[in-house]
Amino acid sequence: MKTTKFLLASLFVMSMIVLPSCLDDDDYDMSLRYPNALVTVKETADDKLFFQLDDQTTLLPVNINTHPYGGKEVRALVNYKEVDVPSGDFDKAVHVNWIDSIRTKPMAPNLGDQNDEKYGNDPVEIVRDWVTIAEDGYLTLRFRTLWSNMGVTHHVNLIPTNNPENPYEVEFRHDAKGDVGGRMGDGLVAFKLDDLPDTEGETVKLKLIWNAFNGVTKSVEFDYKTRTATPGTNVIAEQRNVIPLN
Template identity: 65%
Template sequence: MKTHFPFCKGFIMAAALTSIMGLSSCLDDDDENYYNINYPNALVTVKSDANDSFFLQLDDSTTLLPVNLASSPFGDKEVRALANIEEVDEPSGAYTKAVHINWIDSILTKPIATDLGEENDQTYGTDPVEIVKDWVTIAEDGYLTLRFRTVWGAGSQPHFVNLLLGNNPDNPYEVEFRHNAYGDTYGESGDALVAFKLDGLPDTEGKTVKLTLKWKSFSGDKSAEFDYCTRKSLAPQNSAITSVRSNYKLK
C-alpha cells in the first residue's frame, strides 16, 4: 500500500497526544482555555546559534525567538519538540518572529542508524507499526518526524525504533523504519513520536524531492512519500543529537 502524506506547515491545533504528553484527560470548566494552553500548536527544532542563543525552528524557513526563556531546557542538545507557543509583539532581532513558550516537551530525536547488513533484523527488529497520518508526521528542517502506533505490553525493556537507509540504487532518498519490541507484542495499542535527522541522505541542492519511507505494518509492507529538501543553514547550528523522554519506553 502506498500513501501520500502532504507537506504541512504552520500553527495547527493538534489532536491530543495524551499518551505521549501525559496531559490530563479531565477538562477544566474553561474548555477553550484548556485546549489553547494544554495542547500543542507547534512542532519545532530546538537550536542554538553561534552565540549560544536559544531559538526555535518552526519549518524550513521560519525561526522563532523565545522571549520568556533565556536558555534551552534541553541544554546544548538539538532536539525536535512539541510546544504550545504564542506570537508576541516584541523585537525578534535576526529571527522571523518573537514568541512566548507556554510549555515545550522534547521528542525522542535520533540520527539514522548504522547499517549492520545481515544483522539488521536481529538488532533493529521487524515488529510491525502503523504510521499515523497526522500534522506531526512530516519531513522538515532536515528531520523526519513520525507519529507511529503499535502494541505496548508490560515489558520492562524499552522498544527500539530506528531509521535505516534504504540502499536502493534507483532511489537514494529511500529510508526504512524499524521497530524492535523485544517480544513485548501483546497489550493495548498506543501512539508515540520519534524524529530522525536526515543528514545521511544526499544533498538535494535546494530542490524538493520525494522521500520514500518504508515500514512493516500489521497488514503487510507499506510505504509513504514526503516532500523533502535538505536542511537550509538559516543560522549556525549545534549538531548534537540526543535521545529524550517519552512516556512509552522507547530508545
C-alpha cells in the first residue's frame, strides 16, 4: 500500500517543508510532487531524528539536521529516496525531498450522553486509501465530507466506544460546526492509540465506526498491535492541517 501515490494538492493546498535540491527546472522529476511514504517523526533519547516507516522499519534522514517540528512526535507525509550511506542503528538511510505534517491528536474520552454535544455527529466517509491505516500505534485516516469556502474549522475526534465485548472498538466523530454545505473534499488526521489496552504482542482487529452520509453507521476493521518500545519521544503535537480542521 505504501507505494501507491495520489496528488493531495488536488484535494487541498499543501504546505510542505521542501528541502534543497540540485535539480534544474528542465530536469524536474514529476514524481517529487507526490508523497511516497507515511511516517512517524521521532527522536531518540539523545535527540537523533529518525522516521518510523512502519511497525518494523526505521529511516535515518541524512539531509535533515534539526527536528522539523520542534522535537514533537507527529505523523507526516514524505517524499524520499534511499541512499547508500551508513544508517547506524536504523534500517535505512534516506534523502528527504520534502515532508508535510498531518494533524496528529490523542484519543478523546467517551462522555456517554454528552458525546453528540461535545464531539458532534456530522456525517463523513472514510476513504479506502494507502494512508488509511493502523500502524506504529496510530490510526491515520483519510476522510471525506462537505467543506465550504467560509473558513469554518471542523473538529474531528476519535473516542473509545466502551463496548464491553470489544475493547478495540473506536468511533470517529465529526463536528462540522454548522458547515454542512459546499463541495466534497478530503482531510487527513492521525490519532495515537495508547489509550487502548495493550495487545501484549498480539495482532487484534481494531474496529472503526462512523456516521456515514446515507444515515447509517458504517464500520471497517484494521489489523492492530500495540507498538513496541522505541527510542522516540511519546509527546504528541496537534500539528496543523492545511484545511480548517481541529
